[in-house]
Amino acid sequence: MPRPIDLRLGIDVGGTNTDAVVVDNNQRLLAQFKTPTTFDLGTGIHQAIAGVSSVLDAPLDRVTHVMLGTTHATNAILEGRELLKTAVVRIGAPATLSIPPLLDWPSELRAAASAGEVIVPGGSEVSGEPIVPFERQELVRFLEEHAGTIEAVAITSVFSPVSAEHELEAEQVVHEVLGDVPVSLSYRIGSLGLLERENACVLNSSLVGVARKVVSGLNDALERNGIDAVAYLTQNDGTLMGLDYVLRFPVLSIGSGPANSMRGAGYLTQETDALVIDVGGTSTDIGVLVNGFPRESSAAVNIGGVRTNFRMPDLNSIAVGGGTKIAQDGDGIKVGPESVGHRLVTDSLVFGGASPTLSDAAVSAERADMGKRDLLADTAVDLTGALRIADERVAIAIDQMKTTRGDARVIAVGGGSVVLPPELEGASVVLHPEHYDVANAIGAAIASVSGQVDKVFKLSGRTRQEVTDEATTDARNEAISAGADPAAVEIVEIEEVPMAYLTEPVIRIRAKAAGPLSTV
Amino acid sequence: MSQEFETSLGEHELADLAVGCTVLAGGGGGDPRVGLMMAINAVQHHGPVSVIQLDDVADSDTVFAAGMVGAPTVMMEKIANGGEGRVIQDTLQARLGTRISAMMPMEMGGINGVLPVAWAVNAGLPLVDGDLMGRAFPELQMCTPHLHDIPSRPSVLVDERSQAITFDTAGNVWLERLMRNTVSVLGGCASAGLYPMSGAVARGPVIRGTVSTAVRIGRAIRTAGASPFEALDSEAEVYPLITGKVIDVERHTAGGFVRGSAVIEGTETDSGRLVRVEFQNENLVALEDGEPIATVPDIITLLDRHTAHGIVTEHIRYGQRVVLSVFRGPTQWRSEAGLRVVGPRAFGYDVEFKPVEERHAPTH
Numbered sequence: 062m063p064r065p066i067d068l069r070l071g072i073d074v075g076g077t078n079t080d081a082v083v084v085d086n087n088q089r090l091l092a093q094f095k096t097p098t099t100f101d102l103g104t105g106i107h108q109a110i111a112g113v114s115s116v117l118d119a120p121l122d123r124v125t126h127v128m129l130g131t132t133h134a135t136n137a138i139l140e141g142r143e144l145l146k147t148a149v150v151r152i153g154a155p156a157t158l159s160i161p162p163l164l165d166w167p168s169e170l171r172a173a174a175s176a177g178e179v180i181v182p183g184g185s186e187v188s189g190e191p192i193v194p195f196e197r198q199e200l201v202r203f204l205e206e207h208a209g210t211i212e213a214v215a216i217t218s219v220f221s222p223v224s225a226e227h228e229l230e231a232e233q234v235v236h237e238v239l240g241d242v243p244v245s246l247s248y249r250i251g252s253l254g255l256l257e258r259e260n261a262c263v264l265n266s267s268l269v270g271v272a273r274k275v276v277s278g279l280n281d282a283l284e285r286n287g288i289d290a291v292a293y294l295t296q297n298d299g300t301l302m303g304l305d306y307v308l309r310f311p312v313l314s315i316g317s318g319p320a321n322s323m324r325g326a327g328y329l330t331q332e333t334d335a336l337v338i339d340v341g342g343t344s345t346d347i348g349v350l351v352n353g354f355p356r357e358s359s360a361a362v363n364i365g366g367v368r369t370n371f372r373m374p375d376l377n378s379i380a381v382g383g384g385t386k387i388a389q390d391g392d393g394i395k396v397g398p399e400s401v402g403h404r405l406v407t408d409s410l411v412f413g414g415a416s417p418t419l420s421d422a423a424v425s426a427e428r429a430d431m432g433k434r435d436l437l438a439d440t441a442v443d444l445t446g447a448l449r450i451a452d453e454r455v456a457i458a459i460d461q462m463k464t465t466r467g468d469a470r471v472i473a474v475g476g477g478s479v480v481l482p483p484e485l486e487g488a489s490v491v492l493h494p495e496h497y498d499v500a501n502a503i504g505a506a507i508a509s510v511s512g513q514v515d516k517v518f519k520l521s522g523r524t525r526q527e528v529t530d531e532a533t534t535d536a537r538n539e540a541i542s543a544g545a546d547p548a549a550v551e552i553v554e555i556e557e558v559p560m561a562y563l564t565e566p567v568i569r570i571r572a573k574a575a576g577p578l579s580t581v
Numbered sequence: 582m583s584q585e586f587e588t589s590l591g592e593h594e595l596a597d598l599a600v601g602c603t604v605l606a607g608g609g610g611g612d613p614r615v616g617l618m619m620a621i622n623a624v625q626h627h628g629p630v631s632v633i634q635l636d637d638v639a640d641s642d643t644v645f646a647a648g649m650v651g652a653p654t655v656m657m658e659k660i661a662n663g664g665e666g667r668v669i670q671d672t673l674q675a676r677l678g679t680r681i682s683a684m685m686p687m688e689m690g691g692i693n694g695v696l697p698v699a700w701a702v703n704a705g706l707p708l709v710d711g712d713l714m715g716r717a718f719p720e721l722q723m724c725t726p727h728l729h730d731i732p733s734r735p736s737v738l739v740d741e742r743s744q745a746i747t748f749d750t751a752g753n754v755w756l757e758r759l760m761r762n763t764v765s766v767l768g769g770c771a772s773a774g775l776y777p778m779s780g781a782v783a784r785g786p787v788i789r790g791t792v793s794t795a796v797r798i799g800r801a802i803r804t805a806g807a808s809p810f811e812a813l814d815s816e817a818e819v820y821p822l823i824t825g826k827v828i829d830v831e832r833h834t835a836g837g838f839v840r841g842s843a844v845i846e847g848t849e850t851d852s853g854r855l856v857r858v859e860f861q862n863e864n865l866v867a868l869e870d871g872e873p874i875a876t877v878p879d880i881i882t883l884l885d886r887h888t889a890h891g892i893v894t895e896h897i898r899y900g901q902r903v904v905l906s907v908f909r910g911p912t913q914w915r916s917e918a919g920l921r922v923v924g925p926r927a928f929g930y931d932v933e934f935k936p937v938e939e940r941h942a943p944t945h
Contacts, residue, residue, distance in 0.1 A: 156741035159663025186768040
């Protein structure tokens with residue numbers, strides 16, 4: 062039996078720092094701690110927990126819920142390591158034979174992630190009828206041939222978001238032939254667009270090993286600190302998934318970092334609709350909160366050179382950060398894109414280093430107070446001019462993200478946000494919340510639970526409203542079964558995409574429901 | 582503006598062709614990516630496709646136009662087999678008793694600008710440097726032979742199961758009706774071979790050199806570095822209407838098409854302006870203060886503000902940064918007969934077509 066919610070521990074493992082915060086049931090921040098990210102995930106988490114515990118005025122065993130955001134899965138893909146060898150099974154022949162699976166994958170990633178690929182007959186029409194019958198014997202032959210190398214299986218069938226029948230049949234075949242091997246089914250992972258869904262499914266399958274390490278690393282760290290809590294990972298829409306879900310859908314943790322920052326910014330200011338400007342050491346991400354959630358990008362998302370149809374926060378990123386280097390360039394000034402990164406506290410002028418940075422410029426302009434201001438006295442670079450350039454870039458980037466005319470409310474977070482001016486062009490107000498530098502960990506700690514559907518519906522006599530109701534009910538139920546409070550679940554997003562050139566009315570509906578964790 | 586013609590298409594040229602197709606599509610025809618990947622896979626196996634000029638086709642040889650018919654969303658899910666071109670070729674050859682010596686894209690936009698390369702390679706046929714629309718359009722009678730009273734018959738429709746259906750229709754509008762309904766039965770998309778013509782006949786209607794034009798546009802954008810719009814303008818005269826961002830997009834299905842509109846709010850030097858684009862798969866008119874500022878058959882495309890790649894109507898989203906641009910439509914469509922088929926009135930807009938060059942200044 063899970064205990065009623067008491068304290069929550071939010072942890073964000075970033076590229077440079079690992080942050081931990083503790084919030085209480087009224088979502089008050091009780092403690093925060095920052096420590097450098099370690100190579101070994103478990104050690105870093107342990108240090109962050111031990112650190113936050115040392116500044117927390119309550120026993121750690123009052124922590125009932127733990128939320129972790131990590132870039133571990135992203136890094137595994139980018140570096141092509143720790144990936145499970147996945148059998149890539151597509152069901153769709155004689156359709157789809159013109160484009161074999163993984164055709165445009167970077168060859169190293171393909172070698173690291175694939176145990177072989179096959180296209181077997183089957184798949185569904187948009188109507189839900191089979192294109193041709195599923196040929197299980199062809200799948201059996203392929204699996205037997207590659208049995209020695211297969212560590213996981215990814216199954217993608219044509220139009221599985223309409224009918225998953227052949228994917229489910231194939232899953233059974235896999236277990237009959239290979240026994241207990243992890244299987245990812247594409248209809249549970251992605252939406253329409255065969256190749257992108259297949260890619261996402263294969264990435265997911267190959268990440269199962271990484272997910273196991275993250276989960277055991279987290280569990281070990283919790284145990285070492287005497288924490289007996291329900292644990293979650295945050296996903297790319299800023300909501301939570303339970304650890305059993307993480308083991309099945311590890312790919313959904315990719316992109317959770319920016320989502321956490323934005324949700325945290327919204328929480329710290331109690332704003333639900335605003336621009337969030339997250340300034341780090343090297344870059345600035347500008348995103349948009351709509352109804353309290355990050356607005357998603359419509360562009361295809363490329364992960365490690367692989368195109369997927371994931372929804373990710375829509376971000377505008379520019380090379381402006383606290384560590385961004387400033388150099389004299391002839392008569393002009395060059396601002397970035399290079400950054401001193403985490404060496405800010407040794408390399409920048411105010412800390413006695415030799416690299417002029419935007420943080421130095423901010424100290425000079427009295428926006429920020431760090432290091433020794435006197436050390437700026439004899440610098441030759443035009444710090445004021447550099448700050449003006451940075452301000453201008455930020456203003457343009459903000460304008461590009463604005464969705465309505467008139468000035469927007471802007472929330473500034475991130476360790477580098479001290480370089481921002483007190484007022485920004487195009488912003489009616491710039492909010493600089495307290496605890497701005499741990500907004501991401503706070504975003505993890507206060508994350509809600511969501512459920513979503515993305516399905517193609519044939520109207521067949523039903524009204525559009527009836528179909529939409531079915532979709533929203535499904536989304537709501539999924540959120541509740543993932544742990545959301547049934548009384549507080551709301552539909553946060555609904556989108557209808559009609560399909561061209563079909564005389565019979567068919568619509569695709571995407572619906573997402575989200576709500577706070579159930580407190581009982 | 583260079584006038585060299587491509588003689589073969591390998592992987593690099595195909596990638597450029599696909600980008601060129603997004604620009605020339607006028608928002609229609611679907612994302613060319615699936616067509617591009619089919620074509621790349623085919624040339625990886627069989628080598629580059631050879632591209633010939635229409636003058637290289639003998640008077641008595643037969644050529645046809647090819648493309649997929651149906652919903653782009655379905656094409657991206659139930660991807661083609663790749664051998665459909667050969668089935669169409671065999672079916673037409675058996676029926677006509679003449680030698681088919683080449684095929685061409687039926688339109689120069691979206692998936693169909695690139696996908697016929699895969700079919701040509703797999704069938705061992707060269708690709709004619711030309712097409713029947715010079716852009717993308719939603720219906721099958723909106724092909725230039727229709728203006729010359731050249732029938733589409735016999736046309737062939739093939740599905741991924743290699744079922745081939747021949748259409749001998751009383752006219753090209755009937756072809757559109759019958760084929761559209763058949764496609765629906767076959768699952769929402771299928772592959773078509775249309776308007777088989779002898780070399781002698783094809784020299785009238787075919788819009789020539791469009792494959793090369795699309796490749797050149799794509800290449801110019803790819804090699805342009807930081808200023809893709811200038812490069813684009815050097816290959817195809819661009820008339821930019823407004824630079825801004827999409828602040829509203831609305832879509833609904835009617836009569837088997839996606840209809841809707843997008844509103845672009847000006848930024849930078851266009852700050853304060855609002856332009857609305859209305860579409861039926863393709864962008865049909867652009868309006869400012871209720872007045873048309875561009876219409877079909879001129880090509881109206883939303884170009885990505887940073888990359889200058891075209892954005893298809895299904896991908897228009899709130900917040901996108903775009904340059905709404907117009908290119909001169911093909912000359913044949915600007916004639917009186919052409920405007921009857923694809924002018925603003927053919928799409929239900931009671932406005933006169935006025936060529937873009939009479940309304941606006943080009944980039945330079």
